[in-house]
Amino acid sequence: MAKDVLNTRWLLIYIPVYIFAIWDSYRTTVDLNKIYVLAERENHRFNSFSIGAMEINYLDKRNPILSVFWSVLMPGLGQLYIHRIIGAFFVIIWAVVFFYYSHLLEGISLLFSGKIQQATSALDAEWLLFFPSLYGFAIFDSYMNTVENNKLVEREQKNFFEKMYQHPGFRIGKGKKVK
Amino acid sequence: MQIFSTFEYSSYVELAISELEEKGIGKEDTFIVPINNRTETVGFLIAFIE
Secondary structure (H helix, E strand, O other), rough: OOHHHHHHHEEEOOOHHHHHHHHHHHHHHHHHHHHHHHHHHHOOOOOEEEOOOOEEEEEEOOOHHHHHHHHHHHHHHHHHOOOOOHHHHHHHHOOOOOOOHOOOHHHHHHHHHHHHHHHHOOHHHHHHHHHHHHHHHHHHHHHHHHHHHHHHHHHHHHHHHHHHHHHHOOOOOOOOOOO | OOOOOEOOOOOOHHHHHHHHHOOOOHHEEEEEEEOOOOOOOOEEEEEEEE
């Protein structure tokens, strides 16, 4: 049954694509981890503000739970919340395509009006199966990036305070404690 | 008079300090020490001299 639905016109392309994706993402992750350790040890600078044609972007504390909430409501909104707009539009556009071709929203509407048989037959399983990975990615990605951004935000403020507000002439005076 | 206080991370902390600077408490009168637990910055100890 599963063998019958394979299309040999496309099938072989999966071999190089999958092998490359696995190999390259592993290699890049290991490399980035090395660079991360070095950058953190030397306290390397990073951007905290940028104005471009696409967006005004800045580091700011955001709530990871809200990222998850928006991603669950609609994949892509979590990315939009943390101003990762290219990722946001990538996910939103694909979500719309998958919603449309899977007939999932029709299915839900029919389910609410009690037409369970019709709801089941309205669905297109081939498209529906994209949703677990789409939701999984949208939720994980927005949550993880919110947490990591927050670390950068704290580090940025720490660096700023240490640079600007640690004057060597500052003395702590002895005296009476006032309430 | 000196004032010591601790704050959690917030952009309002920066706003408050710049507000104090507007009122004449200069950079050399404010001393800020980040408070870390083992892995992350949890807040700041801020001392002012008036």
